Amino acid sequence: MNRSRTAATPAPGSDGAAAFAALMAHQRSSEALGQIAGRLGWDQETVMPRGASEQRSVETAALEEVLHARRSDPRVGEWLARAEAPDAAGAANLREIARQHERAARVPAALASELARVISLAQGKWAAARAAEDTGAFLPVLSEVVALRREEAAAIARGGDLYDTLLQDYEPGTSAAAIETLFAELRPGLRALRDRALGAGKAPPVLKGRFAPEQQRALAQLIAERFGYDMARGRIDIAVHPFSSGSGDDVRITTRVDPQDPFNCIYSTVHEVGHAAYEQNVSPAYALSAIGHGASMGVHESQSRLYENQLARSRPFTAWLHAEMSRRFGDLGMDEAEFYGAVNRLQRGFIRTEADEVQYNLHVMLRFELERSLIDGSLAVGDLEEAWCVRFHEDFGHAVDRPSNGMLQDVHWSVGLFGYFPTYTLGNVYAGCLNAALRRDLPELDTALAQGDPSPATAWLGEKVQRHGALRGPAETIAHATGSAPTAAPLLSYLDDKFSGIYGL
Amino acid sequence: MNRSRTAATPAPGSDGAAAFAALMAHQRSSEALGQIAGRLGWDQETVMPRGASEQRSVETAALEEVLHARRSDPRVGEWLARAEAPDAAGAANLREIARQHERAARVPAALASELARVISLAQGKWAAARAAEDTGAFLPVLSEVVALRREEAAAIARGGDLYDTLLQDYEPGTSAAAIETLFAELRPGLRALRDRALGAGKAPPVLKGRFAPEQQRALAQLIAERFGYDMARGRIDIAVHPFSSGSGDDVRITTRVDPQDPFNCIYSTVHEVGHAAYEQNVSPAYALSAIGHGASMGVHESQSRLYENQLARSRPFTAWLHAEMSRRFGDLGMDEAEFYGAVNRLQRGFIRTEADEVQYNLHVMLRFELERSLIDGSLAVGDLEEAWCVRFHEDFGHAVDRPSNGMLQDVHWSVGLFGYFPTYTLGNVYAGCLNAALRRDLPELDTALAQGDPSPATAWLGEKVQRHGALRGPAETIAHATGSAPTAAPLLSYLDDKFSGIYGL
Structure with missing residues (x-):
């Protein structure tokens, strides 16, 4: 069986075509959920009641968790290994999905969640430091962010350059x-x-x-x-x-x-x-x-x-x-x-x-x-x-x-x-x-x-x-x-x- | 081990307490996602651009699919079997989660998705029939809705009364x-x-x-x-x-x-x-x-x-x-x-x-x-x-x-x-x-x-x-x-x- 991703159109019903179809359906739902996340962001900046921010952060985190689980889903890796794209757009889709999947799968869940936690903290500290003109108040948390992003980049890069990653x-x-x-x-x-x-x-x-x-x-x-x-x-x-x-x-x-x-x-x-x-x-x-x-x-x-x-x-x-x-x-x-x-x-x-x-x-x-x-x-x-x-x-x-x-x-x-x-x-x-x-x-x-x-x-x-x-x-x-x-x-x-x-x- | 749900406070760290905590964490994310679904509904009725309705229906369906999967997740059944509630509120939570889980787990996914499909169709046919004062145009799809809801109720009721269900x-x-x-x-x-x-x-x-x-x-x-x-x-x-x-x-x-x-x-x-x-x-x-x-x-x-x-x-x-x-x-x-x-x-x-x-x-x-x-x-x-x-x-x-x-x-x-x-x-x-x-x-x-x-x-x-x-x-x-x-x-x-x-x- 031909496993090349950019090969000629796979026969409908073939394993490569089935894997491709499964992957595209999975991605379609992920993209739809991603759109919802974007809409929540819009809502937050325009119409959200001011007393809702704490609850909103829990809502956003729950949706991000779903999205991360979908990106790093082991089935995505299996589909990617078998999928055959029917055309150039299909091949581009496989390229994009593979990139996102690899990234998500390589970052340990504990690191991702620690990063999310520190970042939400850091943003508040930055705003306060800026208002107070106090760089020193921001530096400790910035150090944490830098360290965690370096750790994340290292997990993805596997020996490659961190910044390039x-x-x-x-x-x-x-x-x-x-x-x-x-x-x-x-x-x-x-x-x-x-x-x-x-x-x-x-x-x-x-x-x-x-x-x-x-x-x-x-x-x-x-x-x-x-x-x-x-x-x-x-x-x-x-x-x-x-x-x-x-x-x-x-x-x-x-x-x-x-x-x-x-x-x-x-x-x-x-x-x-x-x-x-x-x-x-x-x-x-x-x-x-x-x-x-x-x-x-x-x-x-x-x-x-x-x-x-x-x-x-x-x-x-x-x-x-x-x-x-x-x-x-x-x-x-x-x-x-x-x-x-x-x-x-x-x-x-x-x-x-x-x-x-x-x-x-x-x-x-x-x-x-x-x-x-x-x-x-x-x-x-x-x-x-x-x-x-x-x-x-x-x-x-x-x-x-x-x-x-x-x-x-x-x-x-x-x-x-x-x-x-x-x-x-x-x-x-x-x-x-x-x-x-x-x-x-x-x-x-x-x-x-x-x-x-x-x-x-x-x-x-x-x-x-x-x-x-x-x-x-x-x-x-x-x-x-x-x-x-x-x-x-x-x-x-x-x-x-x-x-x-x-x-x- | 005492497995009664309303027993005295379980010892922290016990299996019953751990299962209860896992269940509550799972439910918390589900509730947060449910809030997002509600917000999407609000958005649709108030601020959504009129050209967005088709895309929105895909987004909503993707989120509903996630919610249904969470409700019917077999782990919920396992946690429910082991969980011990620490207090009356905990017991009430177990009661509610069990009711939703049972319902979701008993309805076959194919039936749920067919029901969703027919309903989204039926709502449009109803609106058109009402505008045209044409009951006959609505009856065929209403028959389908009634048949599917009866089928769904039967799956949940397992012999009990359908309407009560x-x-x-x-x-x-x-x-x-x-x-x-x-x-x-x-x-x-x-x-x-x-x-x-x-x-x-x-x-x-x-x-x-x-x-x-x-x-x-x-x-x-x-x-x-x-x-x-x-x-x-x-x-x-x-x-x-x-x-x-x-x-x-x-x-x-x-x-x-x-x-x-x-x-x-x-x-x-x-x-x-x-x-x-x-x-x-x-x-x-x-x-x-x-x-x-x-x-x-x-x-x-x-x-x-x-x-x-x-x-x-x-x-x-x-x-x-x-x-x-x-x-x-x-x-x-x-x-x-x-x-x-x-x-x-x-x-x-x-x-x-x-x-x-x-x-x-x-x-x-x-x-x-x-x-x-x-x-x-x-x-x-x-x-x-x-x-x-x-x-x-x-x-x-x-x-x-x-x-x-x-x-x-x-x-x-x-x-x-x-x-x-x-x-x-x-x-x-x-x-x-x-x-x-x-x-x-x-x-x-x-x-x-x-x-x-x-x-x-x-x-x-x-x-x-x-x-x-x-x-x-x-x-x-x-x-x-x-x-x-x-x-x-x-x-x-x-x-x-x-x-x-x-x-x-």
């Missing part, structure tokens, strides 16, 4: 070495561009005024729909942190509204629409399967950043937005060209999530280097803050003034997310590649964008990237869409063009 | 014979009272006007909080059908708003608050255990009906409501006494959910008799409509004019709920008993109610009924609270007094 959770197929090469290409260019722009002696204006929250939300929804977000299969709510959750026919986003800063609501919404449209546009043939969602965190971020930056912050789209906002909110106190500058303004700061397009990736690189050293053991948790401050000063030219503007600003490490940060910059790199390719294919795009219509670009992305879900690995997904392997060059060149124009360099 | 799902410990006795006591009194009132030649006025939806919701929330609904552990949303869902610290209710009829919103809300307060007030010591929620559907309904009718529709409370509504909405066009009549107006009609306090139970009795005959096989589905119309004419004195006003009005049978209807009237009977007891214990209650303050009564119910959850069976729960076994007499006497007063009989 952690990366696979977020960006399958990549390695720290590959990321390092990419980042080395990027950093000098970004620093130089930032320094040139901020030294140019000319700065775009800042938008001032009060913008009624209900009107902001109405405009954000209009823009969301123009970017292809299907409101019949989604909804927009308010939450402290904007996010997107769910796959297929139930993909919800949240946004936030600052009466003084309408760009916050608009660009948070477009960003989340990039994530949500990706999930909504995956082929229905892959629904509730292991490839029925985005290919990786990096490819996901490429969609959200491309929607947000290359499209919604483009010169022609902001011209339309300037007219639309003037109509809705009255005189904005600046012309179309100044408005474009205001939307894309660079500024010195401390916080990653508030950073501009040029400096954002410098924030990410700093975290990548530090967390890699934490995981390989070359940096002790006790030395982390100093290392952060040194690196920050080097890249940004000013000193961190307090812990909440430094290493306490992000939640990620407290919840054990090591290996996640670099996917933000991978996303920007991928977005640069995709933008170059779609510009090549769509010479008339700017005309549509100037009418507030990004649909030629979103249709291109739907066809080239989104509908394929996780059929291919992340880098292969980008290469399939653009025709060549991703590099940092298109992003750098796009940023150079854009900010040279805005700052008259 | 189905009753246990909603009202453990009761029997059709006991219900029949109770109903026989009730029916003549209700019919006579209704005929006297409607023949009195004097009818209370009808409230007319337009009442702003936002103001109705604000008033409903105020009243909900006065009835003890803890908004920090709940929330009120709008849905087509009012309902309450969840237990413990996350108990949500929905209501509806009709601009012409503020009583709809107010009394739907108070009704659901009765259910929700019961769940919120169960002792935290029972949280996420098999006794950590209401004792039965009947006891549940006793709380909602008592809150709604004996308290919120009482003369003193409606006096407060009259003043409050006049203040909020302006002149109501009637005085306090007329308002009391308007709130409690009897009228001829067809629809159970719109029926007044007197006639409501006649609707229920009709359904009880018919469904009992369907399940024991003495009534064929093909003869159901005729039987309905005959019985209806006998009890209500007018003829059913169309199927949606007759046997197509309720969703229950389409989703296989046979044995559920009588719990509505059991609830009213229990409410009558509880009302008599709390009136006896709280002679000053009317003074508080006249100030819009039902808290003496809700505190009494919290202490006597709600905090105990399912520690005792339904009838025992009522007997514990009132001091005697439930009978229909207090309900009849309460209705007689109330409507004799309103109609000047």
